[in-house]
Amino acid sequence: MQDTLDVVSNWCKKWHLQINLAKTKILHFRKRNSKKSNFTFYIGNTKLEYASVYKYLGVLFNENRDFKNNAENLSKSGGRALGSLISKIHSLKDIGFTTFEKLFYSCVAPVIDYCSGVWGYQNFHSLDQVQDRAARYFLGTHRLAPLLAVRGETGWAPASSRHKSNMVRLWNKFQTMDNNRTAKQVFIWDQCLNNERGWNCQLKAVLNSVNMSNIYTNAICCDVQLFIQNQHSTSENIWFANLQNSPKLRTYRLLKQNFSTENYLLMNIPKNQRSALTQLRCGILPLRVETGRFRNEPLTDRLCVFCNLNEIENEIHFILKCTLYNDLRNLLIRNTTGSTNYEEFELFRTLVCTYPRQCSQFIINALKLRQSKFSR
Numbered sequence: 001m002q003d004t005l006d007v008v009s010n011w012c013k014k015w016h017l018q019i020n021l022a023k024t025k026i027l028h029f030r031k032r033n034s035k036k037s038n039f040t041f042y043i044g045n046t047k048l049e050y051a052s053v054y055k056y057l058g059v060l061f062n063e064n065r066d067f068k069n070n071a072e073n074l075s076k077s078g079g080r081a082l083g084s085l086i087s088k089i090h091s092l093k094d095i096g097f098t099t100f101e102k103l104f105y106s107c108v109a110p111v112i113d114y115c116s117g118v119w120g121y122q123n124f125h126s127l128d129q130v131q132d133r134a135a136r137y138f139l140g141t142h143r144l145a146p147l148l149a150v151r152g153e154t155g156w157a158p159a160s161s162r163h164k165s166n167m168v169r170l171w172n173k174f175q176t177m178d179n180n181r182t183a184k185q186v187f188i189w190d191q192c193l194n195n196e197r198g199w200n201c202q203l204k205a206v207l208n209s210v211n212m213s214n215i216y217t218n219a220i221c222c223d224v225q226l227f228i229q230n231q232h233s234t235s236e237n238i239w240f241a242n243l244q245n246s247p248k249l250r251t252y253r254l255l256k257q258n259f260s261t262e263n264y265l266l267m268n269i270p271k272n273q274r275s276a277l278t279q280l281r282c283g284i285l286p287l288r289v290e291t292g293r294f295r296n297e298p299l300t301d302r303l304c305v306f307c308n309l310n311e312i313e314n315e316i317h318f319i320l321k322c323t324l325y326n327d328l329r330n331l332l333i334r335n336t337t338g339s340t341n342y343e344e345f346e347l348f349r350t351l352v353c354t355y356p357r358q359c360s361q362f363i364i365n366a367l368k369l370r371q372s373k374f375s376r
């Protein structure tokens, strides 16, 4: 490598070009526990410094080749992009989910997905966090809202899924690229090395995870849409299994069937109403069933103190039963189903899912009433 540096240095001297030494560093890529080289490299007479990270075409490469610094950098930039988007739309009247989604996918997602075709096989929590923050902003829920529910409501594919489909797109590019291109030669070199940490092996694992390993074995272009579909059903299955195991999402489980954008988000309901409904669905309304959790009360002690029914104050009690809200409830029924002639759970689901506008208004009014009783 020193010989090569000498060739560059001499060539530059001959043609009176100056190398920017502030931007010229040595980065020793190596395994985590192997020692950094102590060889000293020179350009002309100037000693070159060793760096642990180097930015190349916007991607941060570090000496352990794990893209951690890169993800950290992208999540910071993505966070800033999201912050600037939020500050611009915050003063507007409600912009609606479709517009918000479009803005997110054109202003924020490209930042956290930057160059993910190269590093997308790694999952970075920090990048999914940026996306979750965007979803929470739109839903109007606080930081403790369960992520499974937040993700389920928007139905957005996780950032890490997009990163993997970008790898597949890059793979397709290589399949049709001329063999003389430098990038293609590096690709072939990596393929021959068959190193488990190399890009090719990682891509093989990504394809394998959705039962599409034949793409790799036969070295053919991948149908990206099909890949995304397979990925979606795999992540939907995982999401669904996790949902069944989350005690906090007792109500949500009853209401939510598919991992897709919820209808009420598309209905342009005012933000405060949307937020109230999301909180009810996610089980984070300040009812005793939830607030008692923070005080470590046993579930059976979290009874409603506003009526004589001696029931746990949960979402169904709040919407359907508590006598404190009888007047409000009569109004709700009159404006929606017209009758209570339903099985209890069916009525609950119909009110929440079929009449989100009226139901969310009920929640807001009932919470106000509940609050007024508390402060008395």
Ligand SMILES: [Zn+2]
Pocket (backbone or CB within 6 Å): 304, 305, 306, 307, 308, 309, 313, 317, 321, 322, 323, 324
């Ligand atoms: Zn009650």
